Amino acid sequence: MDRHGGSRPLLVFMRDRLLNILCFIMLIGLCCCLYMLENVRYPGLIETATMLYFVLLAVVVYAAWLSIDYMRQRYYFKQVNEALERSDELGAATIIQSLATEEQKLVTRLIREQHRAYxxxxxxxxxxxxxxxxxxxxxxxxxxxxxxxxxxxxxxxxxxxxxxxxxxxxxxxxxxxxxxxxxxxxxxxxxxxxxxKFELDLHIRRTALHELIRSSVNAHKRLCIRYSIFPKIEGEAWVETDDKWMMFVMNQLISNAIKYSKQKPGVKTLLFRLYAADGNGSGIRLQVIDSGIGIAPHDLPRIFEPFFTGENGRATGESTGMGLYLAKQVCSRLGIGIGAESELGAGTTFTLTFQTRGIHVLDE
The missing domain is CATH 1.10.287 (Helix Hairpins)
Structure with a gap:
């Protein structure tokens, strides 16, 4: 046996069939015992030479069967040994190709599936x-x-x-x-x-969404004043969420709104609209509507992809392409839907949908 656990195919084959060989020997012994009992009961019924011929024939047939079975499986054992010797390589499992029995096929299939998953x-x-x-x-x-x-x-x-x-x-x-x-x-x-490690840094509680928005706006108050951006909150809503992660999402949306609105001259608005997502009030919807430069139609489907900056990001040179991606990831983990609509030159609307049982997405 080598350092990887491999050994000679014949030794492996015979060691795997020790119980089978033992059962064969016990069966031959039982037959001989029955012969001797019958010979005691009926002397001369069966000659000793006939019994020896039976034993010899059984051994020859069994040995022939073992030889054929070994010849059929020896390439499998050799390939397994070769795979063990190359076990440090990722593709070692693909070496095993000569499969003789259904058991070997099942085991090899399992190894390949595990290899693919790995x-x-x-x-x-x-x-x-x-x-x-x-x-x-x-x-x-x-x-x-x-x-x-x-x-x-x-x-x-x-x-x-x-x-x-x-x-x-x-x-x-x-x-x-x-x-x-x-x-x-x-x-x-x-x-x-x-x-x-999102699940280790999560604390769900009932949160006043309008107050959270107000706190995030106050954190950006100086920039809003400097660039003549006037925030406005319409409606009130309470949701079950993590206020710290939700604050991060709001900071990203407000930062983007300021970043892409400050280039436009004159007074701009930043509207936060809270309302029921459907008629029975089972969900809450938040719209963040800015008056910025908008997003090009061909860039809009990719704004939540990592490192994507688009035309606006390349023009301003201030974008990392990670803010909206992280906001999307956080919303997905909190069970919040997020989407965007935009008109180039007129502004962008981000919509967050809070479902009553949205946080249960974490259990999937």
């Missing part, structure tokens, strides 16, 4: 790792921009200090805006890391 799981984790590495590199690149801007603002202020209180306030506001960008980027990175 490869699928391995590919999934590889994809997750590739996505994580890509996101980290993109996130680091994204973080360099606000850091560089803050550094330039400080250098400019040292070279030529702002004149008067208004100049200083403008400088402080610019630095604060860049630090807020860093904070949002750090929040995305933190929630990305927590998403893999």
């Amino acid at each position: 490869l699928n799981e391995l590919n999934k984790y590889r994809r997750q790792q590739e996505m994580h590495n890509h996101f980290v590199m993109q996130w680091v690149h994204h973080m360099k921009t606000p850091v560089s801007v803050v550094d330039l603002l400080i250098q400019e202020a040292r070279r030529q200090p702002p004149a008067g209180e208004e100049g200083w306030l403008e400088l402080i506001g610019s630095i604060q805006e860049e630090t807020e960008r860093q904070t949002r980027a750090l929040e995305i990175m933190l929630h990305t890391a927590r998403l893999d």
Whole structure:
């Protein structure tokens, strides 16, 4: 036997049939005992040479059967040994091709199915790792921009200090805006890391959705004022959800609304509309309607894909392509439906649907 557990095919074959051979020997012995009893009872009924001939014939037939069975299965054992010797390779299980019995076919089928499931799981984790590495590199690149801007603002202020209180306030506001960008980027990175262990960071309770929206809007109040965006909440609703994860989703939607509305001149609105999803009030629907630049029709189906930035993201240079993807993932885990409609140049509407038993999706 080698270090991988393999051994010679003949030894494996014979060892696997020890019980069968033992039963054959016991059967021959029983026949001989019956012969001797009958010979005692009826002397001369059966000659000893006839009995020896019977025993010899039985042994020859049985040995011939074992030989044929071994010849039929020896290639299977050789391929199993070869697969064991190459067990460090992922494709070692595919070596086994010579299948003689139904049992071998079933076992080999099971091994291949397990091998396929293992490869699928391995590919999934590889994809997750590739996505994580890509996101980290993109996130680091994204973080360099606000850091560089803050550094330039400080250098400019040292070279030529702002004149008067208004100049200083403008400088402080610019630095604060860049630090807020860093904070949002750090929040995305933190929630990305927590998403893999979502069930360990979950606390479901009855939440006033309108109050949660108001808190998220207040966190973005300075930017809304700076870019003339006026939020408005219509309606009230209470839902069973995790307020921390829901706050993350709202922050992503509001950040996107501000990001793609600030480029438009004049006064913009950001409307949050709460209403019953159907007539009997068994569900709640939230619409987040902005007055931004909208999304191109060919980009709309892909906005929830990871790392997809679209025309708007490439134009502004501020998008990582992960915000809406993470929002979609969180909503899926909370049992919340999310969709989007948009008209290029007129604005975008995100719709969140809270079902009464939506959180039970976690049990699937």
